[in-house]
Amino acid sequence: MPLARTIDVTRRYGDRTALDGVSLDIPAGGVVGLLGPNGAGKSTLINLLVGLRKPTSGAVELFGGDPRDPASRRRIGVTPQETGLPATLRVSECVAFVAAHFADPVPAGALLEDFGLAEVARRQTGGLSGGQKRRLAVALAFVGRPELVFLDEPTTGLDVQARRDLWTYIKDYGRTGTVVLTSHYLEEIEALADRVVVIGGGRVLADDTVESIRGMVGIHRVSLDTITLPELPGVVGVEEAAGRTSLLTPDPDQLVRDLVAMNVPFRGLQVQPTTLEEAFLTLTTAKTGS
Numbered sequence: 001m002p003l004a005r006t007i008d009v010t011r012r013y014g015d016r017t018a019l020d021g022v023s024l025d026i027p028a029g030g031v032v033g034l035l036g037p038n039g040a041g042k043s044t045l046i047n048l049l050v051g052l053r054k055p056t057s058g059a060v061e062l063f064g065g066d067p068r069d070p071a072s073r074r075r076i077g078v079t080p081q082e083t084g085l086p087a088t089l090r091v092s093e094c095v096a097f098v099a100a101h102f103a104d105p106v107p108a109g110a111l112l113e114d115f116g117l118a119e120v121a122r123r124q125t126g127g128l129s130g131g132q133k134r135r136l137a138v139a140l141a142f143v144g145r146p147e148l149v150f151l152d153e154p155t156t157g158l159d160v161q162a163r164r165d166l167w168t169y170i171k172d173y174g175r176t177g178t179v180v181l182t183s184h185y186l187e188e189i190e191a192l193a194d195r196v197v198v199i200g201g202g203r204v205l206a207d208d209t210v211e212s213i214r215g216m217v218g219i220h221r222v223s224l225d226t227i228t229l230p231e232l233p234g235v236v237g238v239e240e241a242a243g244r245t246s247l248l249t250p251d252p253d254q255l256v257r258d259l260v261a262m263n264v265p266f267r268g269l270q271v272q273p274t275t276l277e278e279a280f281l282t283l284t285t286a287k288t289g290s
């Protein structure tokens with residue numbers, strides 16, 4: 001039995017469809033990365049899995065039961081995208097408050113040490129920096145030794161070192177536990193996840209290993225001035241703008257070789273990596289056929 005599961009889940013907010021027929025299993029062990037651009041539906045998916053929202057249609061299971069059941073929820077840890085910490089509570093008091101809900105919490109000292117917060121243990125959270133607040137919010141997800149942890153953009157607002165430290169912690173946790181995290185950054189997902197679920201337009205566009213997702217979204221833009229183009233292998237998208245033609249391809253070297261081999265006249269050739277956003281768009285278009 002998977003730890004968490006959605007079965008053909010749709011979630012609407014008014015006339016906006018945030019998730020559209022999503023079926024996903026989260027088995028025990030490892031780090032699952034939910035990758036997608038703004039508004040893709042990642043947070044909605046997490047909110048459904050942790051029982052904060054209900055699906056419009058379809059079913060959600062957590063440990064085989066209803067995610068809204070407090071017994072299931074006690075086995076998970078969650079850091080939402082935005083967290084409000086009580087400004088007048090000290091850092092150690094926040095940890096103690098959450099720890100009181102669990103039979104065998106992580107000792108506060110060890111937790112704060114792991115998250116680089118030991119020195120500010122006595123500071124009120126209102127006096128923390130943005131990065132410290134974020135680290136505390138993430139640390140709180142781990143207090144109850146959860147079997148399954150959901151982290152919505154955990155490293156937003158962290159500096160490079162803090163981000164790396166948090167990556168180490170999450171990766172270690174994933175060796176024995178299970179972590180689901182969202183990110184906009186392929187780099188972050190690459191560093192952490194065993195499995196990547198690409199979400200776009202409320203749908204699962206791809207669900208695979210980091211290597212194959214890398215291949216799928218590692219798309220380049222080859223721009224050139226040309227009059228006619230033959231059918232070219234490996235081209236996943238063509239755009240025309242201001243008299244220039246852009247060809248989107250996962251293998252720009254091969255495309256250039258093909259252009260030359262086919263004697264296609266061209267000028268001003270440029271090869272650029274596409275942004276993740278563009279790559280997602282290509283994936284979305286390819287999947288929906290629009």
Ligand SMILES: Nc1ncnc2c1ncn2[C@@H]1O[C@H](COP(=O)(O)OP(=O)(O)OP(=O)(O)O)[C@@H](O)[C@H]1O
Nearest residue numbers: 013016017018036037038039040041042043044045
């Ligand atoms: N409470 C809400 N009311 C109305 N629309 C919402 C609500 N929550 C989300 N949406 C819409 O649902 C869609 C999916 O949003 P969601 O926050 O799940 O995406 P996301 O992938 O987490 O985005 P981001 O990376 O920006 O956090 C968006 O179009 C968003 O505007």
